[in-house]
Amino acid sequence: MADVSEEQAIVSNKQVIFKDYISRFPEETDMFITCNENMKLKVAAGSKDIIVKNLYLSCDPFIRVLMSSQGSELFSPYTPGTVMTGFGVAKVMESGHPEFRQGDFVWGMVGWEEYSVLKPTDGLFKIHHTDVPLSYYTGILGMPGLTAYAGFYDVCKPKKGEYVFVSAASGAVGQLVGQFAKLMGCYVVGSAGTQEKVELLKNKIGFDDAFNYKEEPDLNAALKRYFPKGIDIYFENVGGRMLDAVLVNMRVRGRIAACGMISQYNRTQHEGIHNLMSIVSKGIRMEGFPVFDYYPKYSDFLDFILPCIRQGKVKYVEDIAQGLDKAPAALVGPFHGRNVGKQVVLVAPH
Amino acid sequence: MADVSEEQAIVSNKQVIFKDYISRFPEETDMFITCNENMKLKVAAGSKDIIVKNLYLSCDPFIRVLMSSQGSELFSPYTPGTVMTGFGVAKVMESGHPEFRQGDFVWGMVGWEEYSVLKPTDGLFKIHHTDVPLSYYTGILGMPGLTAYAGFYDVCKPKKGEYVFVSAASGAVGQLVGQFAKLMGCYVVGSAGTQEKVELLKNKIGFDDAFNYKEEPDLNAALKRYFPKGIDIYFENVGGRMLDAVLVNMRVRGRIAACGMISQYNRTQHEGIHNLMSIVSKGIRMEGFPVFDYYPKYSDFLDFILPCIRQGKVKYVEDIAQGLDKAPAALVGPFHGRNVGKQVVLVAPH
Known part of the structure; x- marks a missing residue:
């Protein structure tokens, strides 16, 4: 992209607007697309803001929490009628901040729009490695990657030979946990909601085994079949009756990383x-872990994961929707299991 | 007690026998008393067994688990028709084991009977400090004490000024957790099931506040009243709807020591x-902790707790039933909240 000259400094900015709070599954009609025709690509003199062009947006389950009027302890809810926000990858167009320069690539919280004005004070990371796909910074190299890393290694404290179960195993986080488990010498089984995902887990991502939970009327029996000796580590992404069945099948001193409970977000x-x-009876530890607590370890994580990617030791499956117009459908998809791999929206090519 | 001469070596041994497995509240009639008239107080030559006279028996909620046919991962169930077992304090009458001598006091797993033959291989502790009540070795100086110590300090990792909630707060473990919380500079509230216990918690044991959960139709509202800023640490002894209400009132990065769930043991x-x-949303850690894992820290615990007792910094309330005949009723009592303080059975004075 060429420098933005004074004449080009006004652009139209397509945006995804949040309509109103919900207490059910999100639907495409909970969002609408609008266009701000008079976006000035100019940082005011003295401001430390930066203006970015958004390249990729990340469809993460926690966005559903922001669509509830109560939000959560760690996330304030959206304001109806304003632009949605979420993790994304962007390119700096204009910068009033000394640490960011025009042309830098960044990832962090951005608006669901073509261009965003950001205050890079909290949690905006500069991207230093561009030999890997930039979209990866919404997934394996972004918040989901750090989540998998922190949740598996720090929360679960795995040991070689342990039995690991991952739910929503082909998702943004689950597919990484399974690969980390294999790197550690564990036995790992994943659950997913279609035969296509099960095949992906077994044949491409490298899980030892996988099953379609929708074809298992008795989850307890299914887990007993896949883990006759029980489960040491459960990486929890779904909650509900899967969690209940897992608890019965956990081994003494087992660990549960409570990463998400996507089956429950849409219930009142x-x-x-x-x-x-x-x-109590098995001495199990079940632990939630705000990924923000692990931001100081992000560079350690990159030192670990980048060589794994470059050497092909860790793979990453993405499901990329083309264009901001597709963002509402892309966000809704994972709640119905429609995505295969990490759900991303391509806003603009870089 | 004088040495046992050859002529005295046969005694009658009153015993509490477990009748049959249950899946409801335990009742007195689930046990019966019998008498073995021909108990030989003599260790066979070459055996490392010891013969003890039981002084105190401990009525612990986990005994209910042993009365279920399935037991648990850490406890084998009782065999119907055999003598019950549990923690107790005893005096050594005869010993074939080099580490135990006649006249030694011990605590650990014994039979619910006047005399027991023990194999002191696992978890039998010699009592070195007899300036404190011997019954304390079923409570503050025994398994419940170590449970409170490990659960509060190691699992909950308390910090000064934190908000602590303890359920079943006047029980064997809860009353200690409350006092440890005060020693740490925390604010601590307890729940119990009678006004008498609430007064005890506030006026004798030193909780900052306490309430009778049976008089609170809305536990969520009660907790909001006692913890307007939320709960950092929950020491869980009861489970069920109290746990559900606590989860709503926990603060970000809170900790729950899952010690017991006495409200649930009697439900199928x-x-x-x-x-x-x-x-997930608050990054809470909920953790069970087999007390046996902390046995290696028992002497550290004694070094901490004995001076506290001797200096009056920590108190301990016991509810002592008189005589082995009262043991079945004493065991059943805590499941109905009848005991005030740690429930013990005095079998014989020492």
Whole structure:
């Protein structure tokens, strides 16, 4: 992209607007597309803002939390009628901040729009390695990657030979946890919701085994079949009846990384979990882990993961929707299991 | 007690026998008393067994687990028709083991009977400090004490000024957790099931506040009243709807020591817990902790707790039933909240 001259400094900025709070599955009509025809690509004198052109947007399950009026302890909800936000990869067009320069690539929280004005004070990372796909900074090299790394290594404290189960295993985080488990010498089984995903887990991503939970009327029996000796580590992405079945099948001193519970986000009353007594009787640790707590370890994580990617030791499957117009559908997809791999929206080629 | 001469070496041994497996509240009639008239107080030549006279028996909630046909991962169930077992304090009458001598006091797993033959290979501790009540070795100086110590300090990792909630707070473990929390400079509130216990917690044991959960139709509202800023640490002894209400009121990065869930032991289907999403959204750690894992730290624990007892910094409330005949009723009592303080059975004075 050429420098933006004074004459070009006004652009139209297509945006995805959040309509109103929901307490059910998100639908495409909970968002609408609008266009701001008078976006000035100029940082005011003295401001430390930066203006970026968004390249990729990340469709993460936590966005559903921002669409509830109550939000959560760690996330304020969206304001109806304003542009949605989320993780993304962007290119700096204009910068008033000394640490960012025109042409830099960055990842962090951006607007769901073509151009965003950002205050790079919190959690905006400069991208130093561009020999790998830039979209990876929404996934394996971004928040989901750091989540998998922190959740598996730090929370689960895996040991060689342990039995690992991952739900939503072909998703943005799950597919990495499975590969980290193999690198550690664990036995790892994943669950997913289509035969295509099961094949992907077994044949491409390298899980030892995988199953389609929708074809298992008795999840407890399924887990007993795949883990006759029980589960040491459960990487929890779904919640609900899968969690209940896992608790019965956990081994003594097992660990559960509570990463997400996507099966529950769209219910007003969450399903009851009946087998928590296992936590007492087996001495299990179940732990949530705000990924922001691990931001200081991001560069350690990159030192670990970049060589794995370059040497082909770790793969990453993405599902890339083309264009900002497709963003609402792309966001809704993962709640119905429509995506295969990390769901990304390509806003603009770089 | 004088040495046992050859003529005295046959005694009658009253015993509490377990009748049959249950899946409901334990009742007195699940046990019966019998008498073995021909117990020989003599260790066979070459055997490393010891023969003890039991002084105190401990009525612990985990005994209910042994009364279920399935037991648990860490405990084998009782065999119907045999003598019950549990923690107790005893005096050595005869010893074939080089580390134990006649007249030694010990605590560990014994039979619910007047005399027991023990193999002191696992978890039998010699009592070196007899300036404190011997019954304390079933409670503050025994398994419940080590449980409170490990659960609060090691699992909860408390910090000064944090907000601590303890359920079943006047029980064997809870009353200690509350006092440890005060020693640490925390704010601590306890729940119990009678006004008498609430007064005890506030006026004798030193909790900052306490409430009777049976008088609170809305536990969520009660917790909001006692913890307007939320709960950092929950020491979980009861499970069920109290746990569900606590999860809503936990603070970000809170910790839950899952010590017991006494409200659930007598149900075939445990109550559903609906608010586990809090674990993900607030980054909570919930952890069970087999007390046996902490046995190597028992002498550290004694070094900490004995001076506290001697200096009156930590108190301990016991509810002592008189005589082995009262043992079945004493065991059943805590499941109905009848005991005030740690439930013990005095079998014989020392």
